[in-house]
Amino acid sequence: xxxxxxxxxxxxxxxxxxxxxxxxxxxxxxxxxxxxxxxxxxxxxxxxxxxxxxxxxxxxxxxxxxxxxxxxxxxxxxxxxxxxxxxxxxxxxxxxxxxxxxxxxxxxxxxxxxxxxxxxxxxxxxxxxxxxxxxxxxxxxxxxxxxxxxxxxxxxxxxxxxxxxxxxxxxxxxxxxxxxxxxxxxxxxxxxxxxxxxxxxxxxxxxxxxxxxxxxxxxxxxxxxxxxxxxxxxxxxxxxxxxxxxxxxxxxxxxxxxxxxxxxxxxxxxxxxxxxxxxxxxxxxxxxxxxxxxxxxxxxxxxxxxxxxxxxxxxxxxxxxxxxxxxxxxxxxxxxxxxxxxxxxxxxxxxxxxxxxxxxxxxxxxxxxxxxxxxxxxxxxxxxxxxxxxxxxxxxxxxxxxxxxxxxxxxxxxxxxxxxxxxxxxxxxxxxxxxxxxxxxxxxxxxxxxxxxxxxxxxxxxxxxxxxxxxxxxxxxx
Amino acid sequence: xxxxxxxxxxxxxxxxxxxxxxxxxxxxxxxxxxxxxxxxxxxxxxxxxxxxxxxxxxxxxxxxxxxxxxxxxxxxxxxxxxxxxxxxxxxxxxxxxxxxxxxxxxxxxxxxxxxxxxxxxxxxxxxxxxxxxxxxxxxxxxxxxxxxxxxxxxxxxxxxxxxxxxxxxxxxxxxxxxxxxxxxxxxxxxxxxxxxxxxxxxxxxxxxxxxxxxxxxxxxxxxxxxxxxxxxxxxxxxxxxxxxxxxxxxxxxxxxxxxxxxxxxxxxxxxxxxxxxxxxxxxxxxxxxxxxxxxxxxxxxxxxxxxxxxxxxxxxxxxxxxxxxxxxxxxxxxxxxxxxxxxxxxxxxxxxxxxxxxxxxxxxxxxxxxxxxxxxxxxxxxxxxxxxxxxxxxxxxxxxxxxxxxxxxxxxxxxxxxxxxxxxxxxxxxxxxxxxxxxxxxxxxxxxxxxxxxxxxxxxxxxxxxxxxxxxxxxxxx
Numbered sequence: 001x002x003x004x005x006x007x008x009x010x011x012x013x014x015x016x017x018x019x020x021x022x023x024x025x026x027x028x029x030x031x032x033x034x035x036x037x038x039x040x041x042x043x044x045x046x047x048x049x050x051x052x053x054x055x056x057x058x059x060x061x062x063x064x065x066x067x068x069x070x071x072x073x074x075x076x077x078x079x080x081x082x083x084x085x086x087x088x089x090x091x092x093x094x095x096x097x098x099x100x101x102x103x104x105x106x107x108x109x110x111x112x113x114x115x116x117x118x119x120x121x122x123x124x125x126x127x128x129x130x131x132x133x134x135x136x137x138x139x140x141x142x143x144x145x146x147x148x149x150x151x152x153x154x155x156x157x158x159x160x161x162x163x164x165x166x167x168x169x170x171x172x173x174x175x176x177x178x179x180x181x182x183x184x185x186x187x188x189x190x191x192x193x194x195x196x197x198x199x200x201x202x203x204x205x206x207x208x209x210x211x212x213x214x215x216x217x218x219x220x221x222x223x224x225x226x227x228x229x230x231x232x233x234x235x236x237x238x239x240x241x242x243x244x245x246x247x248x249x250x251x252x253x254x255x256x257x258x259x260x261x262x263x264x265x266x267x268x269x270x271x272x273x274x275x276x277x278x279x280x281x282x283x284x285x286x287x288x289x290x291x292x293x294x295x296x297x298x299x300x301x302x303x304x305x306x307x308x309x310x311x312x313x314x315x316x317x318x319x320x321x322x323x324x325x326x327x328x329x330x331x332x333x334x335x336x337x338x339x340x341x342x343x344x345x346x347x348x349x350x351x352x353x354x355x356x357x358x359x360x361x362x363x364x365x366x367x368x369x370x371x372x373x374x375x376x377x378x379x380x381x382x383x384x385x386x387x388x389x390x391x392x393x394x395x396x397x398x399x400x401x402x403x404x405x406x407x408x409x410x411x412x413x414x415x416x417x418x419x420x421x422x423x424x425x426x427x428x429x430x431x432x433x434x435x436x437x438x439x440x441x442x443x444x445x446x447x448x449x450x451x452x453x454x455x456x457x458x459x460x461x462x463x464x465x466x467x468x469x470x471x472x473x474x475x476x477x478x
Numbered sequence: 479x480x481x482x483x484x485x486x487x488x489x490x491x492x493x494x495x496x497x498x499x500x501x502x503x504x505x506x507x508x509x510x511x512x513x514x515x516x517x518x519x520x521x522x523x524x525x526x527x528x529x530x531x532x533x534x535x536x537x538x539x540x541x542x543x544x545x546x547x548x549x550x551x552x553x554x555x556x557x558x559x560x561x562x563x564x565x566x567x568x569x570x571x572x573x574x575x576x577x578x579x580x581x582x583x584x585x586x587x588x589x590x591x592x593x594x595x596x597x598x599x600x601x602x603x604x605x606x607x608x609x610x611x612x613x614x615x616x617x618x619x620x621x622x623x624x625x626x627x628x629x630x631x632x633x634x635x636x637x638x639x640x641x642x643x644x645x646x647x648x649x650x651x652x653x654x655x656x657x658x659x660x661x662x663x664x665x666x667x668x669x670x671x672x673x674x675x676x677x678x679x680x681x682x683x684x685x686x687x688x689x690x691x692x693x694x695x696x697x698x699x700x701x702x703x704x705x706x707x708x709x710x711x712x713x714x715x716x717x718x719x720x721x722x723x724x725x726x727x728x729x730x731x732x733x734x735x736x737x738x739x740x741x742x743x744x745x746x747x748x749x750x751x752x753x754x755x756x757x758x759x760x761x762x763x764x765x766x767x768x769x770x771x772x773x774x775x776x777x778x779x780x781x782x783x784x785x786x787x788x789x790x791x792x793x794x795x796x797x798x799x800x801x802x803x804x805x806x807x808x809x810x811x812x813x814x815x816x817x818x819x820x821x822x823x824x825x826x827x828x829x830x831x832x833x834x835x836x837x838x839x840x841x842x843x844x845x846x847x848x849x850x851x852x853x854x855x856x857x858x859x860x861x862x863x864x865x866x867x868x869x870x871x872x873x874x875x876x877x878x879x880x881x882x883x884x885x886x887x888x889x890x891x892x893x894x895x896x897x898x899x900x901x902x903x904x905x906x907x908x909x910x911x912x913x914x915x916x917x918x919x920x921x922x923x924x925x926x927x928x929x930x931x932x933x934x935x936x937x938x939x940x941x942x943x944x945x946x947x948x949x950x951x952x953x954x955x956x
Contacts, residue, residue: 040551073518101625
């Protein structure tokens with residue numbers, strides 16, 4: 001009964017208080033629990049099942065593109081972290097330090113990995129000798145730690161789960177090609193699996209990864225008009241190779257530095273799913289990554305034959321979808337709310353009258369449309385509706401994003417727009433750091449990326465009026 | 479060429495120096511590399527692929543038995559670790575302490591989890607209220623850290639990968655049932671997937687897990703006669719529940735403590751595979767968890783049609799096994815050694831003469847038996863031979879273990895036997911800690927377990943001569 005009562009309390013409306021809405025959803029959909037460790041979350045079974053589906057999908061893509069999984073230590077000795085100057089400056093302020101093992105003070109501090117470039121480089125220096133050893137296409141699934149001051153589940157936590165790809169190539173061209181290939185894998189994944197449309201582009205010098213030659217990103221837009229960096233892919237050139245001495249003997253016997261990349265996505269993607277698709281009834285999950293795609297709710301389930309029929313349908317449909325049946329002793333209305341809160345894409349209701357008519361009612365989570373389907377057609381109809389729903393989510397997200405994407409020719413116009421209607425702003429930029437800083441200072445918006453698909457909004461920088469070099473997507477970011 | 483040269487150096491023979499043999503195998507089979515972090519290993523792609531297969535197999539069994547995966551923080555605040563007295567005494571001496579985040583000294587030290595009982599208990603106290611919330615059957619795949627003084631890859635490392643199941647139940651009976659169920663899952667897995675026979679039993683009070691009411695274990699025997707604890711399952715009773723206040727309201731409205739279990743296996747299982755099945759040519763992998771089950775080596779591959787045929791066979795056989803083709807420009811003999819070193823269960827050789835005769839040669843890694851098979855029968859023969867090989871490995875391991883299992887009626891006999899022919903020793907014990915300690919002091923052997931299958935070797939304790947309570951498996955352990 002305690003459990004049922006919780007569901008009665010409606011969650012905060014998105015429009016009223018988006019932050020509170022987000023917090024309500026992650027708690028009531030049983031995605032996370034807060035832990036006794038500041039800034040670290042507990043990912044509960046339902047949340048972790050989403051992550052497992054993300055892993056399964058991406059891991060298959062990584063393997064198809066020739067990558068292999070490895071596991072590196074979670075600790076980095078301080079001296080190793082210090083080897084690449086820009087990298088350490090970027091990360092040292094936000095790492096956790098292990099200083100004692102048991103009762104003993106360590107001779108050298110170890111940091112808990114915030115990212116593993118230095119460890120991969122150290123390993124690559126060991127195992128790469130000849131051009132025959134290249135490319136090395138490695139990936140790792142693990143958790144990393146960054147000592148953040150303020151945290152929010154999935155979006156920014158002290159510890160988070162991610163994958164980090166680390167590759168080494170013979171030539172600069174190959175490294176660049178890998179960087180873009182993996183960015184495309186991420187973009188495809190977001191669109192096809194998560195139903196989240198993304199903008200692909202390059203980060204500015206100011207926003208790029210510590211130690212990278214260039215950083216590429218996919219940026220998505222949340223329901224509240226804030227941008228979310230959803231995945232990044234870095235080309236390191238031979239910077240790390242020079243710092244760590246990663247050289248190989250080429251075909252003509254010449255000694256050369258390798259060229260490297262790294263790329264990663266994190267549990268933050270679950271935050272994106274919530275904030276792109278969710279509504280005032282809770283989570284809305286894209287079928288491709290939903291732990292449960294269809295919930296069967298028997299109606300008047302104590303009437304003869306109802307539970308048997310529901311069980312039979314469950315068994316039949318398990319071949320075409322991830323199905324559960326809810327035969328708990330709650331009222332159907334409670335069950336509807338509960339599974340809506342958890343974002344289950346499709347609900348199947350079956351009661352005595354339906355059985356008489358040899359039909360069931362399917363209800364879509366996104367549109368709440370009721371669809372009457374003959375029991376004989378379920379094996380074809382269910383996957384078909386799930387696919388339609390998946391596509392509809394992407395379409396709706398794209399429309400939402402486009403509606404919240406604006407143009408600005410001057411900084412005044414930019415400021416007015418972003419304050420009135422938060423979203424992406426497309427505006428021209430001269431390429432100078434000073435202008436980028438000025439935009440941030442006045443509006444708190446940052447350059448999200450220089451998109452691959454360039455447009456000409458005007459020919460002048462919106463900030464200084466000098467000739468424009470790039471069209472940039474700007475926005476306030478998570 | 480550098481790579482080929484490495485293979486020429488034979489590895490140390492097992493009988494000559496088992497420790498060096500082990501080190502040679504893990505390096506030359508590309509399972510691990512040493513890292514710059516003391517006691518932490520790098521698990522390379524081939525080693526990690528074995529772990530992925532172990533994970534896939536076990537994770538499916540966990541889910542079939544109703545368990546769900548979660549993710550807990552990797553840090554435990556000192557005050558949380560201190561809550562259960564025996565537990566903290568067992569683990570505090572061997573944890574890594576985080577004392578600083580960025581530049582800031584932490585108000586409370588955090589340890590890097592050596593195991594997560596305390597975190598799960600803290601969470602369970604939050605989410606368990608009613609009997610309706612039980613049982614909770616959770617599992618977690620992660621890495622843990624124990625500050626060991628001496629380490630060896632896979633067998634004992636500062637950081638290792640594992641899974642830890644943590645469950646909470648309404649009654650003591652249910653908890654005991656879960657403890658034994660999971661021990662059986664492990665034992666089945668070792669026998670069916672890893673082809674490693676195990677002894678199932680209970681740990682003595684001295685050897686049980688810190689904080690457990692009772693610990694159950696599966697013990698296996700390595701080729702050098704040393705025992706390896708291969709998996710453990712603990713019944714905590716309500717000890718942790720009392721320390722952490724995990725109570726639920728029962729059906730009759732009474733407030734009760736839950737009963738808990740935990741159980742785990744680690745990457746140490748890879749060490750067991752190496753030391754049970756390996757030989758002087760390197761690794762021997764059981765087909766069920768081998769990353770590559772069949773390697774196709776084209777012979778005289780520059781002759782017309784050979785590479786095409788080998789490629790065609792690869793495609794055909796990929797439906798029935800995990801297959802690779804080695805068309806690198808090394809000599810076939812080199813390739814044979816290399817894939818033998820990596821323990822690939824089955825090799826398929828195909829050359830011009832074979833093509834003429836419409837046959838191939840299959841060579842088993844374990845027996846080196848050559849089997850001539852018609853090309854038309856490969857889809858049935860390959861899985862059949864792999865299954866035979868899997869069974870033969872288990873049979874051989876069982877024979878090896880039985881040959882190295884001895885009985886002793888007195889401590890003198892015990893000492894003589896274990897020094898002459900290391901292995902398991904079955905001997906009677908009165909149940910007193912003093913005798914257990916005496917055995918260890920004199921022989922360095924420990925009580926591996928009190929097996930479920932009891933025998934009567936004599937009616938007196940081999941140590942003190944008092945009436946015997948149990949037959950115990952003793953051994954020197956990794």
